Amino acid sequence: MFGLMHQMVSFWVRARVPSPVFFISSLLLSSVTQSLSHLSNLLQSHAALPQPASVWFGRPNSLYRLSDLSLLVSLISLSLSHTHTRSSLCSVESLPLYAGDHIAPTPSLSRVVDFPLVSHNQSHTGGDSPYKRTTYRYSPLLAFLLIPNTIIHRSWGKFLFSASDLLVGLFIRSILKLRRVPENLCTYSVMIWLLNPFTFTIGTRGNCEPIVCAVILWIIICLMNGNVLQAAFWYGLVVHFRIYPIIYALPIILILDSNFFHSGRKPFLSYWTAGHGKTTQSSTDVTYHCNMQNVLTKIFTRQRVMFGLVSAIVFFSFTGLFFYLYGWAFLHEALLYHLTRTDPRHNFSVYFYHIYLQYENEISVLEKLISFLPQFVVQLVLISCFAQDFPFCFFVQTVAFVAFNKVITAQYFVWFFCLLPLILPWSSMKLKWEGICCFFVWMGAQIHWLMWGYMLEFKGKNVFLQLWMASLVFLAANTLVLIMIIRHHRYSPVFRHLEFESSKNSVKLE
Template sequence: MNQNRALHFSGPYEHRPLGYDYNFKCHWAEVKRGREVRSQNTEQYYPPHPPELSQHSISDWQAQPEAALKNLFHRQRSKALYLEAFFRVVLILYGEWQDAHLEVRYTDVDYFVFSDAATLMANGKSPYERSTYRYSPLIAFLLIPNSFLHHSWGKFLFSASDLLVGFFIHRILKLRGVPEKICTYATMIWLFNPFTFTIGTRGNCEPIVCSMVLGILICLMNDRPSQAAFWYGLIVHLRIYPIIYALPIIFVLDPLHFRPGKKPTLVDWNSRSSNSSWVWHNSKITYSHYIRNILTSIFTWKRVVFGIISASTFFIFTGFFFYLYGWDFLHEALMYHLTRTDPRHNFSIYFYHIYIHYEHEFSILEKLIAFLPQFTVQLVLIFRFALDLPFSFFLQTLAFVAFNKVITAQYFVWFFCLLPLILPWTTMKLKWRGLACISVWIGAQVHWLMWGYLLEFRGKNVFLQLWLASLLILAANTFVIISVIRGHVYCPLFKRLQEADPTEIVKHD
């Protein structure tokens, strides 16, 4: 719904900001924000200010209602951040108690691996002396205070990154002109998600990765591609999966959006349209022409600089740690994730095939065939939605996880952090299409977990049923992807320079 539209009731009318539905008979005129009151005899119908405002803000509301409303939501968001910070501290303390008194630990098993690797690094040894440590040494380095300060240091660090993700979500939406109320609600979807706040408090490092992904978007939106390139090279070093964002970033760094000495203009939330190709409407440049222009003029200044900085960052960190830790680092932190075949049960449809043929050495062709569906889906999504960069990131991440050879629950947080960025542009209502997506996705997870419980804790031979449940999860993810695409209002991140001609821009750069 457009933020300038108002609700209708019978009776006298006066303009009020969207979202304040006083429970009395009145009429909200369809007027633009900031217009004068059309009727002066309205005090008998409602109070002159929202009841949520404190007494010291009443004068501000009467003078500047929009500014007062913005301050109200700012205070609500700040309170929510403090509440969530306190709640995460409580969860960390509770986790300490559960680990000490209950058989099932609250702390993620990877956190113990991180801590052991950090202790080894603090003692001048290789973190890869700890078996199953398959991450960049940077993670172990960040957790060195675990060995001399407190063993929960890493949990507080990851939880702080979790809160930083919420701040970045709000920042990105505000940069795109989304109203404060919607920004606040979208941020709450991340902060109050039970899955996301348990990830950090259990000691999983994914919130750091999520905050870096959102930081890259903010850098691009603020016309700082060099900073974005540095963080992009670093995040690919930490976790390989963000390599899937390379092509859409290259597409966005186009002369039709970026000109020397001129900051790119973001498309405002209010200018969104139901026409998915609206950006090309009444334009001599068609979408196919635009894609051909990108492919034939790939080496523009912005793109070359981004490629050089990101590649240099990646190879500097990788080369430095290779010098320190040798082939153990290269294999465990990088090559392992490219060739990983996990025979243990997981959400992927490939696990059963890998389990049956675990002693069989898979050929290069077999490994490539497993990547083919994933690669194909990525290309389709990139070439169709790359200019709507946050939406492209979300779809790519969800599809990458859905078609991956190994899927664990921590991977879900990769696209959960991007979900609030696309909600202001969806036409899906929570009732019923939104509930259908949520129910199908959660139902598939619960169904799989039921069979996983019978296998792992009851020792029953239900591998076939578990594999069928994995197929159901793939179907659920596919259903969500299609539903989200159908309900999304396509909105490019940057405005195309109206006066630009592709040929002239290429020559200029």
């Protein structure tokens, strides 16, 4: 069905548009229809799964029902609260399109964001450009997705983000099943996301992060299935939509190696095993390190060039289109703002106090470089160590990126929460002494910071220095937890060497 629809639309587009536009449109249609077809098969296979005779929480369908119920209760309670209350920062009634609050650690950073209709024929109050609202700093794609807020229901965005929340759970399960993780471990891992009150509260309050998480997990599924073209399309789109996934570019390029990806052949996956501790170095590891040494001479493989070209075409096509429609306002607010953002308001970052003190003075290039350097060095080290185990690499990259960022708000934690279930089956750190300690260290550092934030925000006390000290404690807590997770992780490359698999199969035939 999806293939027939793609052919019909492609024929219509070919007859009416120039060839460059046709190429981009065809790429878009092909990727979307193939992804929809794959997703349809994924949903059908999930519905056909036999239910294990275990406890109620161990059944996947029951797990999803419980998650649905939690999301529904959260949606109803938040809708009722917004019906009877109004934000002190912006009246909900004045917003032409309302999608909910965007989470931040303190009320001074909380904000209500509207997504106006994108039409130049309407006035600003009707909603022509989303960038006429100063707090809108996202791609216009988000505004288009939320147009039904004025047509269907004002909570359309919340239901869309909540559905994406459930889709993330399905994708987590699919990734783990591709690597043959046992059913009970799959269920417990999915529970970490679906029953996490932090994550579903973010989505039901109107934050778009679950959509980004779903796309990133879909990219992982595409790579594991050998669909490099689809992965490239969605990667270019998600970087345009939310720029932070650009940090995953280098590990993706590194895993698109000819030793794992060969024309016309699906890559071989390494499967979960019940062993503990670190895996021994195999021929796959040796090959990888050789590739790292010769990366300059072997970087231009067919898969890497195709991924780079397609993702770049998609990114620049959407960026160019919206630049044509909205001009420099789009380019600055949606992209450049996030690269140069300096927020003087208090947030979890250790840099907030320095930015606050120097806000009226221009920050020098040297200071910006010094603040960026730790992030850059940590990213390179993590990528060089864990690129082959790329779900784990994505996770540690994201935690480090958030911890060392110049601005940290609570919604950023969702970025690595969606990746956490993917690494749990390979961790020897159980929910006992070490696991509980890591949980309480991380939560305790947050609560400690929020206590000083409350004193500053609500009590009006001059506790900026104490709040900055709390930010240092929070950075130390993130670093400690990240080190503990790395120490207890059982390194497991996702792909196996094609030559190794071929030789193994030949031995079996003999």
